[in-house]
Each structure stands twice: as structure tokens, then as C-alpha cells.
Amino acid sequence: MVRTLADGSAATHEVTNQPPPLPPYDASDDTALLEGLRREGAGWAEADVRRVGRLAGGPEAQRWAEDANRHEPELRTHDRFGRRIDEVEFHPSWHSLMRVAVAEGLGGAVWADGRPGAHVARTATGLVWGHTEAGHLCPMAMTYAAVPALRHQPDLAAVYEPLLAGRVYDPGLAVPSGKRGLLAGMGMTEKQGGSDVRTNTTLATPAGEDGVYTLRGHKWFTSAPMCDVFLVLAQAPGGLSCFLLPRVLPDGTRNVFRIQRLKDKLGNRSNASSEPEFDGTVAWLVGGEGQGVKTIIDMVNLTRLDCVMATATLMRKTLVEAGHHARHRAAFGGRLLDQPLMRNVLADLALESEAATALTLRLAGATDRALAGDPGERALRRIATAAGKYWVTKRGPAFTAEALECLGGNGYVEESGMPRHYREAPLLSIWEGSGNVNALDVLRALAREPGTLDALFGELALARGGDARLDAAVARLRDDLADTDGIQARARLLVERIALALQGSLLVRHAPPAVADAFCATRLGGDWGHAYGTLPRSADVTAILDRSLPGDR
Known part of the structure; x- marks a missing residue:
């Protein structure tokens, strides 16, 4: 006769010698990390790094990570009435991860922080918050990196940098200047060239207004397509140039950003990587023509x-x-x-x-x-x-x-x-x-x-x-x-x-x-x-x- 356990299962199913689930842990319990944080001039951030480390190793954040990867983003090209919307829907756990990452300064907040060691503090925070999952760190990295490039065009930087440096996650497509915080993406590579961006074929045509162009072309890898603005490369009359492209124009209309598909990737599944098509898409020149790289x-x-x-x-x-x-x-x-x-x-x-x-x-x-x-x-x-x-x-x-x-x-x-x-x-x-x-x-x-x-x-x-x-x-x-x-x-x-x-x-x-x-x-x-x-x-x-x-x- 088979012996049964208290839960009704057969004794043959008794579990022994299996490790317990990893309990809540402190992702900042890392001697090398804390020593490096102090050594590189950001010891003042240690309390915050430790706080984020405990949050990252906690059950809620780990569950967000699992859910965001299990329930992958979905592309919605049209609404129920047939209107083109080109939006990507994410699981609520993705938004929870993003909300914390932005609030903890992993986006562009470092550019508003004048303390010595601010970039070290941000990096250390990323080293512990990354114990959750990596996909949502992609838009964080792009937002962080966009600011110094945008500064090549001071008039645009004056408008967008304070919002890119904000600590409020404000999802959804809206006029950038009316939002509480912005995220930036980038669109560099094209299918014929990859890293060889000088072979890009996307064309930028002057629109008649100073600094304004219209773009026509197809990008091959553009991650986080629900970001508010993108830095993209295109061929202007003076050569390969950099442009700022908003998803929503200042008058509230949707810019042309036709998402052809989302990439079916090996990993990084929580993060949407897309192929957008530009056709009369409005963008603003950043830096001079021919100075894109x-x-x-x-x-x-x-x-x-x-x-x-x-x-x-x-x-x-x-x-x-x-x-x-x-x-x-x-x-x-x-x-x-x-x-x-x-x-x-x-x-x-x-x-x-x-x-x-x-x-x-x-x-x-x-x-x-x-x-x-x-x-x-x-x-x-x-x-x-x-x-x-x-x-x-x-x-x-x-x-x-x-x-x-x-x-x-x-x-x-x-x-x-x-x-x-x-x-x-x-x-x-x-x-x-x-x-x-x-x-x-x-x-x-x-x-x-x-x-x-x-x-x-x-x-x-x-x-x-x-x-x-x-x-x-x-x-x-x-x-x-x-x-x-x-x-x-x-x-x-x-x-x-x-x-x-x-x-x-x-x-x-x-x-x-x-x-x-x-x-x-x-x-x-x-x-x-x-x-x-x-x-x-x-x-x-x-x-x-x-x-x-x-x-x-």
C-alpha cells in the first residue's frame, strides 16, 4: 500500500534535498561594489544604493521581472476603428519596473545632479537594480545617453533636457512639453548596414522651416518604440546627420512612426525592439548637417x-x-x-x-x-x-x-x-x-x-x-x-x-x-x-x- 503525505500526494513525491527558493536578499550585499562606490567618489550614495538593493532582491520586484518577461509586449498598429496608432502594450509589471528605475535616477536624472560622483552613483544603482531584469534598462540607458548628444543643439536641449532629467515615469503618447518626464530612444541601424551607419539610406529633406526636416526611410533596430523622442541618423543634403524625432508633434498630432513589426529576439523579451518606417516624419536637426556621427x-x-x-x-x-x-x-x-x-x-x-x-x-x-x-x-x-x-x-x-x-x-x-x-x-x-x-x-x-x-x-x-x-x-x-x-x-x-x-x-x-x-x-x-x-x-x-x-x- 502506498503511503500518502498530509497534502494527499504519494510518498514517492516527497521532496528532499532541493534548495529552498532564494529568499528576499540585498542585491547590494556585494563588498566589491560598495568598496568601488566609495573609491570612485560616490560614498555619499551608499544609503540609497543599499535601499535599492534591498528592493531589487525583494519578492515584489522579482515577481515584476518574471511577469514582464512572461507577458511580452504586444504591437497594436490600429485601433478598433481602423485608425493607425502604432502603440505597444506592456504588462503592468513592466511599468512598475520602469517607475522605480526612473525614480531612482537610472534615466537622465544624473544630468541634473551636480555632485561629484553622480555617474558612479547611477552606475552602482544600476548594478543592484539590474538584479531584477535587463529589458527595461534599455530605455534607461538610451535616455541617459541622449542628453549629451542633444546638447549639440542648445535650443532643443533647453526644452527637452529638463524633462529627460526628470524622475517621474509618465507613460503614454502625448506632446512632450506637456509631460512630467520623458524617455528617449534611438534609431541608428538600417538593414543594409548595421553598425556601418554611414551607409544609411534614410533621407532627410529640409521642410522650409529652420532646423526642421522630413524623413523617409526604414530603421532596422529601434528599441523601446513607446519612448517620447528619438535620436536618429539620416542623410541630409550635407551628409549623414542627427535628428530629434518626437512621437507626438507640438500641435498634438501623431508623428509618422509606422511600426512594421516587433523583433522576435533570443532574449530581452520584456523590451520591445521594432522596425519603424518614416514617411514624411518630422524631425529637428541636432548639430550640423554632415555631423551625425x-x-x-x-x-x-x-x-x-x-x-x-x-x-x-x-x-x-x-x-x-x-x-x-x-x-x-x-x-x-x-x-x-x-x-x-x-x-x-x-x-x-x-x-x-x-x-x-x-x-x-x-x-x-x-x-x-x-x-x-x-x-x-x-x-x-x-x-x-x-x-x-x-x-x-x-x-x-x-x-x-x-x-x-x-x-x-x-x-x-x-x-x-x-x-x-x-x-x-x-x-x-x-x-x-x-x-x-x-x-x-x-x-x-x-x-x-x-x-x-x-x-x-x-x-x-x-x-x-x-x-x-x-x-x-x-x-x-x-x-x-x-x-x-x-x-x-x-x-x-x-x-x-x-x-x-x-x-x-x-x-x-x-x-x-x-x-x-x-x-x-x-x-x-x-x-x-x-x-x-x-x-x-x-x-x-x-x-x-x-x-x-x-x-x-
């Missing part, structure tokens, strides 16, 4: 920073999940967390996560100081952001896959949330230029912008003498960069070495010896295999895990 480049350093930030967040989030599972799952006579090989895997992941977090916050600090007028930091930001975008985002997919594997079959099931994180990771190496684009951009900066090479090696020199393996790596890097023969074919390897040297320098200077030594031994000294979990016997795995895993230590 020069104008829009001010956006790129900021959106690339957010790509690095989002990857570092995914690393930390999946490490938390893997650590929780290992702490509560038993196998082979003991907890997974006590098994030597699992400890090696988790410690290796922890090294990668800390290095990504440290570099992210250093890039944010360089952004703050560059915008304040420091030429050295401006040069460092130029090269280090592109290098960090290349390397950190390249590490994201392998990292999330390894963290997923720590959960075994449980991690392969959608309910765990790990597949969603895994699908998200490749986007961040593609958005704002895939690997080749960023690697070649580093070479372009070195060749065309005096001061970037000196800024890079000046930063690396701050750790000179701290670790012989780092010193040797920096010396090799200097020699390799001096050899320009066939340098394009070697671009990826060179940029990888730049990023690793920057990460090693930061850890040698600021992390505990156990972390710095293990990183330099593996990433710079070659004492490492080809997969995570191959730390050498010399690595102090216990010290690394005690520092990195949240909760019981």
Missing part, C-alpha cells in the same frame, strides 16, 4: 558603459543564484558548497565578477571626471570603455552558462530564472557594436586621439611593482601595441590584453591579496585552464568565497 558619438561611450554595467550585474546575479543553490544542495556526502571542485568553480566565477564590477565603477568614475574637464580621464575613458565593452560583455555568456550549470538540471528549467539570464547575456556584446566594432574602435582611438596611449599606461603604472605577472603583462602589451604590422588582425587579442591589464591593475591596488593573486595567476600568468573552475592550488579559494558570496559567511 560626431554628434551621436557622445551617446556611445555612455551606452557602452551601460552594456558593461548590465553584464557585471548579470554576473553578480547568477553568482548569487549559484551560491544559494550550492549552499543548500547536498551531493556525494556533503553540501555542494563544501565540495572542493564546486568551490573552485564558484571562486573562479567570483574573481570574474569582482573584476567586472571594479572595471565598471572605474569607467563610471572616469566618466564623472572626464565630464568635469579632466583631459587625462577623458582619454582613459575613451579607450577603456571600448576595451571594457569588448571584454566584459564577451565574458558574460560563458559566465552565465557556468553559473547555470552549478544548478544542474534545475538551472536549465525556465522557473529557475537562469535561462532568462543566459539568453540576455549575448545581447550586451552585440548592442552598441559587436566585438569587432569595439576592438577596431580601440585601435582607432590609439591612432587618432593623442593621449589615449599615455592615459592607458599611466593608469596601469599605478599598480607597478604590486605583482610581477601584471608588470610583465603590461610590458608585453606595450611592445605589442608598438608593433603596428597587421594590427587589425590582432585587434581582439590586443584589446583583451588591455582589458585584463586594467582589471588586474584595479585588483592589485584595491582588492585583498587572495583576490589579486588568483586573478593575476590565472588571467595574466597563464596558470589556468580553458574553463571556469581551473584555479591553481595556490589560490585561496576560502578567502575569495568568504568575500564574494552574500548571506551567511
Whole structure:
């Protein structure tokens, strides 16, 4: 006779040795993040970062994240009467996530904050709020990055910047000047060129009024089509130019923004990415005709920073999940967390996560100081952001896959949330230029912008003498960069070495010896295999895990 349990199920269904659900946790319980926040000049924001971290790891915000991805946005091209409306409907949980993100300053609010370290504070907030889900951070990144580009046209900036810098989420299409807050998107790529925006075919025709044009063409990837305004590129009589395109015109009429379809993407499912068509669409010139790339480049350093930030967040989030599972799952006579090989895997992941977090916050600090007028930091930001975008985002997919594997079959099931994180990771190496684009951009900066090479090696020199393996790596890097023969074919390897040297320098200077030594031994000294979990016997795995895993230590 089959024994039954109190709930009426058969005894064969009794659940044992399964980890409990991850309880509410503090996403800011991250020593490396908090140390970097203080080090880069934004210690004043720590209380707010901790508050947002507790909210991000709480059950309500985590449920919003699940719902926003389960109930994907839906395109409504027409209303019931046949009128063209081109709207996208989102689940209420998407709006809840957006409301918090805007209120906490992840949009354009930083541009109204004059405190030193404001960009670091925003980045740290993103590193913890990103523990919810990544899709809604796309319009946050674009809104953040739009402001410096818009400043190329002061009369437009005077109207729109205060609203882009607002902390009120005001969804729905309406005249921008009448709203309490605005979101910005961007439409750069077209189907024939992708990152090669100079081949764009969208035409901009002067409309007869100063600065006003009409656009005709088709964009290939335009995310968050329910934003209020967009920065787009189009071919004006004087060449490729940048334009501000509102969804609703000042007289209250809908601008022509025909959404042909929403992209069926691998990940980032909560966020709508669209193909809009322009036909007589009204837009205002930003910067001069023919200056489109020069104008829009001010956006790129900021959106690339957010790509690095989002990857570092995914690393930390999946490490938390893997650590929780290992702490509560038993196998082979003991907890997974006590098994030597699992400890090696988790410690290796922890090294990668800390290095990504440290570099992210250093890039944010360089952004703050560059915008304040420091030429050295401006040069460092130029090269280090592109290098960090290349390397950190390249590490994201392998990292999330390894963290997923720590959960075994449980991690392969959608309910765990790990597949969603895994699908998200490749986007961040593609958005704002895939690997080749960023690697070649580093070479372009070195060749065309005096001061970037000196800024890079000046930063690396701050750790000179701290670790012989780092010193040797920096010396090799200097020699390799001096050899320009066939340098394009070697671009990826060179940029990888730049990023690793920057990460090693930061850890040698600021992390505990156990972390710095293990990183330099593996990433710079070659004492490492080809997969995570191959730390050498010399690595102090216990010290690394005690520092990195949240909760019981």
C-alpha cells in the first residue's frame, strides 16, 4: 500500500534535498561594489544604493521581472476603428519596473545632479537594480545617453533636457512639453548596414522651416518604440546627420512612426525592439548637417558603459543564484558548497565578477571626471570603455552558462530564472557594436586621439611593482601595441590584453591579496585552464568565497 503525505500526494513525491527558493536578499550585499562606490567618489550614495538593493532582491520586484518577461509586449498598429496608432502594450509589471528605475535616477536624472560622483552613483544603482531584469534598462540607458548628444543643439536641449532629467515615469503618447518626464530612444541601424551607419539610406529633406526636416526611410533596430523622442541618423543634403524625432508633434498630432513589426529576439523579451518606417516624419536637426556621427558619438561611450554595467550585474546575479543553490544542495556526502571542485568553480566565477564590477565603477568614475574637464580621464575613458565593452560583455555568456550549470538540471528549467539570464547575456556584446566594432574602435582611438596611449599606461603604472605577472603583462602589451604590422588582425587579442591589464591593475591596488593573486595567476600568468573552475592550488579559494558570496559567511 502506498503511503500518502498530509497534502494527499504519494510518498514517492516527497521532496528532499532541493534548495529552498532564494529568499528576499540585498542585491547590494556585494563588498566589491560598495568598496568601488566609495573609491570612485560616490560614498555619499551608499544609503540609497543599499535601499535599492534591498528592493531589487525583494519578492515584489522579482515577481515584476518574471511577469514582464512572461507577458511580452504586444504591437497594436490600429485601433478598433481602423485608425493607425502604432502603440505597444506592456504588462503592468513592466511599468512598475520602469517607475522605480526612473525614480531612482537610472534615466537622465544624473544630468541634473551636480555632485561629484553622480555617474558612479547611477552606475552602482544600476548594478543592484539590474538584479531584477535587463529589458527595461534599455530605455534607461538610451535616455541617459541622449542628453549629451542633444546638447549639440542648445535650443532643443533647453526644452527637452529638463524633462529627460526628470524622475517621474509618465507613460503614454502625448506632446512632450506637456509631460512630467520623458524617455528617449534611438534609431541608428538600417538593414543594409548595421553598425556601418554611414551607409544609411534614410533621407532627410529640409521642410522650409529652420532646423526642421522630413524623413523617409526604414530603421532596422529601434528599441523601446513607446519612448517620447528619438535620436536618429539620416542623410541630409550635407551628409549623414542627427535628428530629434518626437512621437507626438507640438500641435498634438501623431508623428509618422509606422511600426512594421516587433523583433522576435533570443532574449530581452520584456523590451520591445521594432522596425519603424518614416514617411514624411518630422524631425529637428541636432548639430550640423554632415555631423551625425560626431554628434551621436557622445551617446556611445555612455551606452557602452551601460552594456558593461548590465553584464557585471548579470554576473553578480547568477553568482548569487549559484551560491544559494550550492549552499543548500547536498551531493556525494556533503553540501555542494563544501565540495572542493564546486568551490573552485564558484571562486573562479567570483574573481570574474569582482573584476567586472571594479572595471565598471572605474569607467563610471572616469566618466564623472572626464565630464568635469579632466583631459587625462577623458582619454582613459575613451579607450577603456571600448576595451571594457569588448571584454566584459564577451565574458558574460560563458559566465552565465557556468553559473547555470552549478544548478544542474534545475538551472536549465525556465522557473529557475537562469535561462532568462543566459539568453540576455549575448545581447550586451552585440548592442552598441559587436566585438569587432569595439576592438577596431580601440585601435582607432590609439591612432587618432593623442593621449589615449599615455592615459592607458599611466593608469596601469599605478599598480607597478604590486605583482610581477601584471608588470610583465603590461610590458608585453606595450611592445605589442608598438608593433603596428597587421594590427587589425590582432585587434581582439590586443584589446583583451588591455582589458585584463586594467582589471588586474584595479585588483592589485584595491582588492585583498587572495583576490589579486588568483586573478593575476590565472588571467595574466597563464596558470589556468580553458574553463571556469581551473584555479591553481595556490589560490585561496576560502578567502575569495568568504568575500564574494552574500548571506551567511
